[in-house]
Amino acid sequence: MASNNNLAVLQALDTARTQWYHVKAIVIAGMGFFTDAYDLFCITAVSKLLGRLYFYNPDKPSTPGKFQPNINNLVTGVALFGTLSGQLVFGWLGDKLGRKKVYGITLILMVICAICSGLSFGSTSESVIGTLCFFRFWLGFGIGGDYPLSATIMSEYANKKTRGAFIAAVFAMQGVGIIFAGLVSMILSAIFLKLYKRPSFKEDPIFSTPPQADYLWRIVLMFGALPALLTFYWRMKMPETGRYTALIEGNAKQAAADMGRVLDIKLEEEEDKLSQFKAANQYPLLSSEFYRRHGLHLIGTMTTWFLLDIAFYSQNLTQKDIFPAMNLTKKAADVSALEEVYDNSRAMFIVALLGTFPGYWFTVLFIEKIGRFTIQLVGFFMMSIFMLILGLKYQYLKDENKSLFAVLYGLTFFFANFGPNSTTFVLPAELFPTRLRSTCHALSAASGKAGAIIAAFVVQKFTLSGEASKIRRALIFLAFTNMLGFCFTFLVPETRGRSLEEISGEDGGGQNETQMAARRSVTMQGSDRLEAN
Template structure:
């Protein structure tokens, strides 16, 4: 039975038992995130190879290396594309519908992943320029997946398991990172067996196999495969019932679509829908939105921004962590393909032991202890571990390598069993249907702005390897996490509530304030019509 103020189709979605369509929605949305993570992180495995292939200068006496500005562009240009894509597709998701633009993101990713591997040019600079061009647009498609996948999953899920389902979609990012390392490791191993070569110390010229030019291209193009396999199923998904009913105002279509999905018969409730819509006409830039949800939006944007500064800055210690774990050697001790193998193996091990478990701990515990508590714990523990790493950096690096690696791994674990997951979940739950995708996009784009600061500003500051600078940077990141801890208090707990109850779309006060006059009038009108019912 629907509540007095909510629509039967929405009540049915909230109270539906977990069934096959939930699992299918997680897989369809999750495969997008698997592809996103693979495409974003596979470049790390082959970036050193690009330097050895295209920038070897015998006069410098060492293996070829991407100049720092070019390295930043190659590895980070996708972040700029992702930020842009989040804003554009997030807005389109509210204006045109979630499904209408959902498939476009995959098409962009497939096309640009293939074109990235086919990057061409007559000079080193032109090849890198072509690569950066296509990686920007690859990031653009990836960016669209953030708000659309989160919004679709939140609007399909029931209220008891919604957080776990959204977190499970995001957890596929961890699987994608693992596969980025695994695929690169397997392919480089195959190439290494086919094309053995001396180390750089033994023969500088012969240490970079010409065939390695195929290796990095295959690694990048592989990212098109999972996106291509997912496209058909994305197109088969119906528009979410919440968008069809609340935004399009098509009660009949919403009842038909969701009735077919849930295998039950639903009331159409056209008259009740018009009253429901009347209570929720305010826009993103209205005074009413900022009164009810302004602090929520500030909370989701600032926490994601602060998290990603720290999260994307952690690479600054990798050059010391990987050798400490015995996973990599210096570039002069290996040939080009062997270096790819060792780098990708290190990525795989860190992702498997540190990154991956944190994602799934969030899936398991998010409905038990809540988003708010997980985010607070994550920020706090990251602060503690980073503070220890910063204060004792040189001691840990030189004297206690096991503890050094352990603290590094725990920082990643509590990032993912913490704000890296919850900052994705909360914006998909807190805001009204009319602006849900846009608000998630604004929050995610703030995160990518933080990622750019971490990847470019923080890492550039420590580029010379000065220990004092590295220690200062890590300590500063610990305080950045504490700021994230503080800003978390702007975000309320959403566990166990329907999306309409959270946002106030059902005519109640929501989590951000009381009813306005329009909502109170609509609530009285809805109440007079009696209870909506559905059978199943």
């Protein structure tokens, strides 16, 4: 049905063989996500250094300087508030003004705020941290815009056979960004250690933190501006997506010209058929028609992303135990400030490389074979199992079986990324109509960031006392949230192998989309079993 009713430009995009412009789009959008992840996670590597530099208390000479819990949460979590706000604002603007116009603004904002974060100024410790938080909020605001725009652009450029893998590949650059956040911090701290070797805090509290260390955290934060700058030119050279130009701007001639150029074929303009498309898809977000067609889908994408991020951003509940168990970090009093940055960066790098990174790329490899729905269900289920085991046997694993503790911890990261952390990004970019795609993705992503904020500011309080019983209860609670995510996954249909217009009903096939999607899912599973036999 979709092939008969669709515009020629949309059919060409859906059936195009994978070529250079696909690769370029993945790299351009992916480098944005690389930058996003680096900027969000690099603060973790240097937050303890900031505490040593700015919050050392001479009245407690035997204790290294450190943030108060509320200040630590603010420094590491303020960017999440900015990200949530930016997702909503830029997601809406992406549908109103166009993907390309807004795409460049987010990048400029990220570059400026990454540099300004490193230049944070003030005459007191509180003013320096306050300035840092101000710029990290706006850095998060720019990062937030990248979520809906990158996903939407990639989905609208891709062909229907590899669309899921391409969107997942863009998101997988988040894993690379986390690795580089640890790697850059580790390399820079190693250089500073060679230049400014200092005794441990226990040996000499005053000289264990050299004043030159103030440059280290600033350089780490400012480095995040570099990858964004490198891709700015190419981001500005990308044409507007053919789907937005045709279906939203109503310019079939321009859409045919733009996509014909990148596909290297001649396309018909089809102005008459375009007017039929637009007439059938004018319903707004807040309407009974949208709710009838996509209400359950939006509830599904928002709830699953929300529940996933509560668990995903809470996984560092056990980092203070798992890092020493893997002999990656030492007690703060046993190392100098620079050694502490090096140890924490190395731990972050190893966990990301072995636990986080592989899961992203397993999704890229298997999302078109297994499907989004199955990967998300399995991921939520396995995360529940591993977190439940960690919670029930927390004290035993931490004290008596540290290697198994490390394995279970790594597996929760793996199945988060070979699971809902990837698919919750992919599905909102495919399920909704072109005129609301960026907005609906933004609503889903912002719901996720609301879950991340709960993790950072509520769940993390369980670690303040260090009591094993509270951490156990938190892990069991996270296992429960994952099972809720498993249940809410049934509100979203499988999308693989279908055009965006067929999925969203823009081609005229959306009168009973939920039932049609269910029938297609059953049919596809049946055909898969026949092929296997």
